[in-house]
Amino acid sequence: MGFVDLAWLVPLIPCLCFVIVGLFGTKMGEKTAYGGLLVVFGTAISFLIALLVSYDYFTACYPAAVESHILWFTIGGYEINIGYYIDSLSCLMMLFASFISTLIFVYSLGYMHDQEMRKRRYFAEVALFLTGMLGLAVSSSLLELFIFWEVMGLCSYLLIGFWSFRHPEGDDKADNAASAAKKAFLVTRLGDVCLMGGLFILFLAMGSLDYTVVFNADNLAAAWAADSGKLLLAALLIFGGVIGKSAQFPLLDWLPDAMAGPTTVSALIHAATMVKAGVYLVARCFPLFCMDKDIMLFVAIIGGATAFFTATMAMNNMNIKKVLAYSTLSQLGYMFLSLGAGGYLVALGMETGEEHLMVIGALGYTAGCLHMANHAFFKALLFLCSGSVIHSTGTEDMRLMGGLKEKMPKTAMTMLIGTLSIAGFPFFAGFFSKDLVLDVVFETFEESGSISWVFILLWILGIVTAFMTAFYMFRLWFMTFMGEYKGGAHGHCHGESPNCMTMPLMVLSIFAFAFGFTLTFGWDGVFTIGLVDGAWLVGGGEAESGLHWIVELFTNWKTYVTIVLVLLAIYLAHCMYVKGTMNPGKFNKDGKSALYTTISNRWYFPELYNQLSWKLGYGVAKGVDFFDKQVIDGTVNGLSSSVVGGGDLMSKAQDGHVQSYAIIVVGGIVALFVAAALLFAQFGGL
């Protein structure tokens, strides 16, 4: 028994923290931040266990996955198990999720310090949130994953709606938060319902939802041979769930609204949990998705389209958090683009039997995972920095900031590191993964034959997005920290944030800078996927260590294209927002051009969704209600009143006049006799 067998503790500890803080947090008092310290402590322990588990896994068990489960219950002869499943991917997930969450929670102690009793609710909910994410990372079956998936959905609902009543800034904001929370839950629920449908199909087709059964190459091949249509449908529905959770096109609308929650929650949702779950699910279901290359093409197209569209939305937004939200969507798009393009090649390789295609394809998987981890670090950093700025200035509007570099040196420097990283500045973490992603897409273009025009389009979208990313991120940084000092909402800022807020920033900035170098230590071998002896295996490739990646990156002309674009974008942003030599208003007719308004309105997505949900939801409901009240209940009430009315009518015949009753009696007797006589005459006897 090694540490690997303790994997079940990783999600359990935050869960216990949730229960304890949720029930007794009020009694813990201000000294422990109403349970906040316990949560920080628990998360740290959880991270340590995750570290031990990963260490044990990589030293003792790698590359074979460690799986253990117990029978939960059976449903009509199908067994449903609960357990844990550890491989490179789950190690990666639980490591960065628990590590970043620990830092975010430490930061929260400072950020939420004036919330008093509400801290109990906050810390209980984030603990449950983390439970969801860690549970998702270690779960051993798709059903178990779905449960944690939904738990995260619930927590995002609770946390986005954290200020949905008694908002410190007034009732309008509270209404706004309530609506955003509902939207987040409903849109992701739409995806979840699809995912659930996919699970049913998969369950019946494969007879189990355990990873070991479902992602077994032989089982998949057998099920594919039996009914390929169902498996295809299942994969598409599962990806539907991913689209909802990771806010990809067309279900991307909830994530920007979700900024109504506290900034730390945004950091949690965007960096460590929630949206990463979608990427994880695609990576996890890679063997299933590879059964058909068209699914992977679909994934790549969705990813590329999202990356581009959301980057445009970030270009002219004035809200510091919203810009970061759009950038998250855009970066997630990169991850799906990478997984999709790589998966396409793997699927193609399986179809044609060409080994080298599968090898290049597996690189897409590596690039997607690396970008996921990198993004987790720099996005957490960026959000926490923006939180620090908001905390200090009391506003989210970048037009009211500016010149904060002197006032908040630590925040400014750490945020600069994050910005350089996300922009893909050479040698920063984002640079490695982003260029790897674009590289994979380009390779797919070269290998994919007749469909290659799609991939060259996606590649162009990718580098244009890289340009836009660098531009809007530096626009954000320049507007906030450079230029003339404006002092935020109240005309002055509170200066640098307390240490418990800046310490996590510094730790994160180290990772945001340096995590890319892990690539040189053999990411391609450990975080890859491939068919090993006929079975799908995450990891298990030969790690090629050393400088070979660096050499490859810098001997590639495409890398220089992106570097030039990034530098150009930074220069452009500098000219516009620092030196003022270029007026941004010239490009958009002072915010009146059609493109500018379209982008401001998020390409009219929210409008479309409002109309659609209002018509399909409330409109139909009104109709049903009318039918219920008028037609069904009308029939029922009509029936009963016709009975009552009929009785009324008959009772009119009772006039109380004895003699008229007597006439009826006599008349009846006479009629009987006449009838008897007639019968007698007819039949000649009774």
Place this chain on the structure above:
Amino acid sequence: MIPLEYFLAFAAVLFVIGAYGVLTKPNTLIVLMCTELMLNAANINFVAFSAFSGDAIGQVMVVMTISVAAAEVAVGIAILLNAYKVRKSTNTDDLVSMRW
């Protein structure tokens, strides 16, 4: 000997007269008297059948009917008197409160 049909025809006429009275006369006293006519029409039938078949049970029934009729008149008149006390009328058209 007078044939049986004569008795029956007589009783039938008497019964119809009684019935006519019961159904049409507005005065409750007359209605009561007419019921007596109908009863007696039945009595005549009883007696006639009894005499013609030589069975005394018919005559027993007549005695029974007469006593029932006497009781009925007593009750009927008592109701009538009470009704008159309340309504100041014995007209059937005025005694119509037993309805819906």
Place this chain on the structure above:
Amino acid sequence: MDSFVLPALILIPLVGTIITLFMGGSREKLAKIVALAFTVITLVISTYVMLAGDYSQFDFNSGWIDSAGLKMSFIFTVDGLSILMVFLTALLEVLVIVFCHDGVHMEHGEPKRNNYFYSLLLAIEVGLMGVYLSADYFLFYIMWEVSLIPMYFLISWYGGPRRHYSAIKFFIYTHIASLIMLIGIFAMAFQAAHGGVVDFGFEAVKNGVGLYASEAFQTLVFGLLFFGFAVKMPAVPFHTWLPDAHTEAPTAGSVLLAGVMLKMGSYGIIRICIEALPLGAPNWQFIMIGMGILAMIYGAYACIAQRDLKKMVAYSSISHMGLVMVAMGTLSGIGIEFAIFQMFAHGLIAAMLFMVCGAAHDHLGTREIALLGGIAGKLPLYASFMMFCFMASLGLPGLIGFWGEFGIVFAFYDWTVANDMIYLLVFCLLSLLLTAGYYLWAMQRTLFGRETKKIDMGKVTDLDKLECVALAVLAIAVAVYGIWPDCALSFIQGYVDSIVNSGIVLPSLNGVI
């Protein structure tokens, strides 16, 4: 000794009914405690029965009427189908008595005596226990009516402003249905008559009809019985009595009505229609599935349009019982298993839902969604419980409602594959989405956003201790069964195995790979 346990489950509440009935005047205040004592005893006994394992030891059989070729007996049995319902009945009875305040039901019209209220609650328990325990059609029918009458009085005495209309509607609706059901019962019993004796016992009838009576006969009788049960469930379009009855009924009445009385319908369909008329069932399969889907979608849409919180919850019951109908319609082992599970799950959740809605009326003075808003700030406990039960009802994994939905939709998918109609799955999934929609929208408008100014928030109070206890017990049950559904499934399993073994249904339609 053990054979008197089941009659005791009926007799104890009956004694309680009579005692509380005569506790007028100065003893009125004690009525609640006395009623509580009797229900707690019943709960203890039913828990003992549930955990006993071997249910046949409890069989009770005693003669009653045996003349003129008619044989009706006092037969009480319990099995995996009924035990959860018995337990649920006993549990909810205890909890509603804990939850309800004395004098709450004096809001409308003239004050009514408390002891009658508790007496009626106990009388309902007598009827419900009788329905779930009796194994003789005549006894079953009598108990069915027994449960109906006290509910009528509960609504028409202690209900809201339109209580008379609702009570009459409830009574006539369900009474017509049960008369039609009675015709079906007679048809079955006379068909099964053996040696000139019409025996009304479940076993006797099953042996006489079961696989022997012609398919045409079974189909016809299935229809009669099905109508009777479908009204009780209630299935669209025979449902309109339910929202009215719920809106007007006192909280306790609503909890029992939604929690256990609706399940009488689905219990009857499984116990009588499917079990005793296996040849007729397949001919009604499509109608059951169709009605179930209709109820799911229709009920969910109707919820969105409701303006009264309690009425919305009432329509959600229709929607969730539609799931049960679909599950029964699949006529597979999984379907029946999760139909029973969902009955139990919905019983727990609906009880919470109606308690929360009732508390809205008691604490805030209104249930109108439009009048509420932002109350989470003032009533955190209330808001937590409301959110909890809404989440449970919309099928959040980890809570009991999810497993009901999951199993049923899986059974339904199994059925659609066997019948080549996969596209029907869309309706199930749509209803799950709509459910989330109306609950979240209701929460947004009541709990969150700006604090309402339409009611006087200065005077409102949060839930009191007893209310919290009742809700917390249910919440714990919902969570425990949600985390470990086998706690309930293991009871059902035995029953499902027995009907699978007797060849009435297949375990699953597509077989296990």
